[in-house]
Amino acid sequence: MAEMAEGSLPHGGRLRAAAHHWRIPLQHWLDLSTGINPQGWPVPELPPTAWQRLPEEEDGLVMAMSAYFGTAPILPVPGSQAAIQALPRLWATSRVGIVSPTYAEHAQAWRRAGHAVREIGFDDVERHLPMLDVLVVVNPDNPSGALRPLAQLQAWRAGLAARGGCLVVDEAFIDATPAHSLIAEAGRPGLVLLRSLGKFWGLAGLRCGFVLGPRTIIDALHDEVGPWALSHPARWVAQRALADAAWQASTRERLQRDSARLADLLAANGLESTSGCALFRWLPLGRARELHDHCARKAILVRHFPEPPHTGIRIGLPADEAGWEKLADVLGAWQP
Numbered sequence: 415m416a417e418m419a420e421g422s423l424p425h426g427g428r429l430r431a432a433a434h435h436w437r438i439p440l441q442h443w444l445d446l447s448t449g450i451n452p453q454g455w456p457v458p459e460l461p462p463t464a465w466q467r468l469p470e471e472e473d474g475l476v477m478a479m480s481a482y483f484g485t486a487p488i489l490p491v492p493g494s495q496a497a498i499q500a501l502p503r504l505w506a507t508s509r510v511g512i513v514s515p516t517y518a519e520h521a522q523a524w525r526r527a528g529h530a531v532r533e534i535g536f537d538d539v540e541r542h543l544p545m546l547d548v549l550v551v552v553n554p555d556n557p558s559g560a561l562r563p564l565a566q567l568q569a570w571r572a573g574l575a576a577r578g579g580c581l582v583v584d585e586a587f588i589d590a591t592p593a594h595s596l597i598a599e600a601g602r603p604g605l606v607l608l609r610s611l612g613k614f615w616g617l618a619g620l621r622c623g624f625v626l627g628p629r630t631i632i633d634a635l636h637d638e639v640g641p642w643a644l645s646h647p648a649r650w651v652a653q654r655a656l657a658d659a660a661w662q663a664s665t666r667e668r669l670q671r672d673s674a675r676l677a678d679l680l681a682a683n684g685l686e687s688t689s690g691c692a693l694f695r696w697l698p699l700g701r702a703r704e705l706h707d708h709c710a711r712k713a714i715l716v717r718h719f720p721e722p723p724h725t726g727i728r729i730g731l732p733a734d735e736a737g738w739e740k741l742a743d744v745l746g747a748w749q750p
């Protein structure tokens with residue numbers, strides 16, 4: 415694979431690098447290496463003013479956000495990734511626990527901001543909680559797709575808030591299963607929620623996410639990201655995507671169906687996915703590298719996680735029947 419910038423972490427979706435490495439033209443690839451909805455929200459043509467004029471706070475996005483998320487303080491950001499990087503700068507040096515293994519950008523961002531970071535297994539959180547100022551949980555988790563029990567998260571928030579601490583929950587993948595969100599608690603002390611238009615809406619290229627939390631944190635984060643952080647086109651699209659309840663309802667149904675279909679297809683080929691969410695499945699596998707390379711030789715890109723003891727493959731949803739057929743063929747030729 416092509417070199418990455420120093421200090422940057424590996425991610426899915428690096429299709430051009432894969433095409434170069436495996437010497438297969440870009441157009442032949444099926445990219446299943448991310449958890450992005452492959453049938454994203456259909457973006458209409460934008461009015462010229464969206465490109466020409468600076469974004470304005472009174473453009474209607476605030477109302478669309480309140481209608482979708484509720485009335486807690488919210489800040490739209492250029493991708494939840496921007497918030498992941500900016501949030502740690504709001505805290506004085508703290509003891510930060512990250513429920514791991516998970517999306518590696520969290521640990522990296524808190525470490526870079528000078529905090530003492532401990533990566534903790536989900537089952538060990540109770541033991542560590544009294545020693546933490548901040549706890550970060552990704553729900554559903556990436557790459558395992560595991561959903562964390564709401565009651566557990568609520569209890570952790572209460573425990574941290576009582577000491578002036580904070581629970582950060584990255585809900586980037588929650589929109590397909592909104593009943594599992596902590597959104598009803600948004601705005602309460604000691605809780606920050608991160609949301610994204612990149613996953614369920616399939617608008618990863620738009621770079622749009624949201625942060626919900628107590629007013630003081632949202633205001634400090636606003637100062638940190640500065641004015642016009644979200645482009646006018648991104649605000650225009652976000653407002654309409656958040657308001658499209660009919661698309662959201664049918665997409666939730668389709669994603670649940672497709673995720674179950676993927677789990678069945680994997681199982682039928684001797685690959686039992688132990689967990690997953692509506693947008694991807696997780697295969698813990700000693701032979702993860704072999705399965706990745708087997709797929710890549712046939713121009714299917716899946717995401718390989720090489721770190722023992724959590725080696726495995728995360729695999730996303732094909733966009734169409736041709737994609738499903740190609741995946742079925744390639745998995746059918748795998749020797750479990």
Ligand SMILES: Cc1ncc(COP(=O)(O)O)c(C=O)c1O
Nearest residue numbers: 493494495517556586610612623
């Ligand atoms: C768990 C999780 N959170 C946040 C992000 C960042 O997403 P975005 O910046 O597109 O909102 C990602 C991206 O892969 C992710 O996997």
